[in-house]
Amino acid sequence: NAGVTQTPKFQVLKTGQSMTLQCAQDMNHEYMSWYRQDPGMGLRLIHYSVGAGITDQGEVPNGYNVSRSTTEDFPLRLLSAAPSQTSVYFCASSLTGGRLDPYNSPLHFGNGTRLTVT
Amino acid sequence: EDQVTQSPEALRLQEGESSSLNCSYTVSGLRGLFWYRQDPGKGPEFLFTLYSAGEEKEKERLKATLTKKESFLHITAPKPEDSATYLCAVQEYSGGGADGLTFGKGTHLIIQP
Numbered sequence: 001n002a003g004v005t006q007t008p009k010f011q012v013l014k015t016g017q018s019m020t021l022q023c024a025q026d027m028n029h030e031y032m033s034w035y036r037q038d039p040g041m042g043l044r045l046i047h048y049s050v051g052a053g054i055t056d057q058g059e060v061p062n063g064y065n066v067s068r069s070t071t072e073d074f075p076l077r078l079l080s081a082a083p084s085q086t087s088v089y090f091c092a093s094s095l096t097g098g099r100l101d102p103y104n105s106p107l108h109f110g111n112g113t114r115l116t117v118t
Numbered sequence: 119e120d121q122v123t124q125s126p127e128a129l130r131l132q133e134g135e136s137s138s139l140n141c142s143y144t145v146s147g148l149r150g151l152f153w154y155r156q157d158p159g160k161g162p163e164f165l166f167t168l169y170s171a172g173e174e175k176e177k178e179r180l181k182a183t184l185t186k187k188e189s190f191l192h193i194t195a196p197k198p199e200d201s202a203t204y205l206c207a208v209q210e211y212s213g214g215g216a217d218g219l220t221f222g223k224g225t226h227l228i229i230q231p
Contacts, residue, residue: 004161033217040223042220042221042223042224043205043207045217048217056217058217090161090162092161099218104150104167104169104209106164107152107162107164108164109161109162112161
């Protein structure tokens with residue numbers, strides 16, 4: 001049982017480059033989300049999706065795009081990398097989720113992508 | 119102002135020395151409070167969900183409790199393998215993050231043999 005799989009584990013980009021962080025889950029979860037984790041700060045929500053074809057912005061969406069064409073995959077695209085995007089990125093999924101979720105499903109996290117932008 | 123505050127930021131204990139971690143929150147309507155454990159280089163791992171004041175949940179050496187303003191994670195006779203960062207998150211009916219979930223900054227726990 002793989003759970004939530006993120007690739008790559010490490011990435012170094014130059015300012016202005018673009019890239020896609022991959023996230024896949026095999027638990028048939030409807031809800032998926034992307035967080036960034038920076039020293040001294042809590043996990044901050046970038047984008048989330050309550051189901052295939054539906055995405056919405058979190059607290060820190062600028063500079064990032066997402067799409068959800070399948071239930072399993074939720075890639076995060078950095079459009080033009082900036083040093084401020086140096087961070088550890090986590091993808092998470094849950095059976096259901098979002099503000100209207102009546103079940104309070106806990107999140108299952110991947111092991112993260114450590115991104116450095118120089 | 120932080121809606122979810124965890125204390126202490128860091129805690130060093132001797133093996134077998136019991137203690138508690140605190141998660142205080144200021145929300146208008148609590149739907150649920152989650153505790154996660156995060157090991158270095160890994161993603162957070164779910165531990166507990168608490169829903170209402172007075173509720174308690176246990177798992178091995180860990181017990182989580184909830185009041186109307188805070189939650190405690192009690193660690194009894196800890197072992198070195200309990201060393202990790204413990205995260206608290208609050209799910210709200212309204213307010214909070216875009217999806218209603220707000221994480222605290224975590225408590226970094228070190229258990230020395």
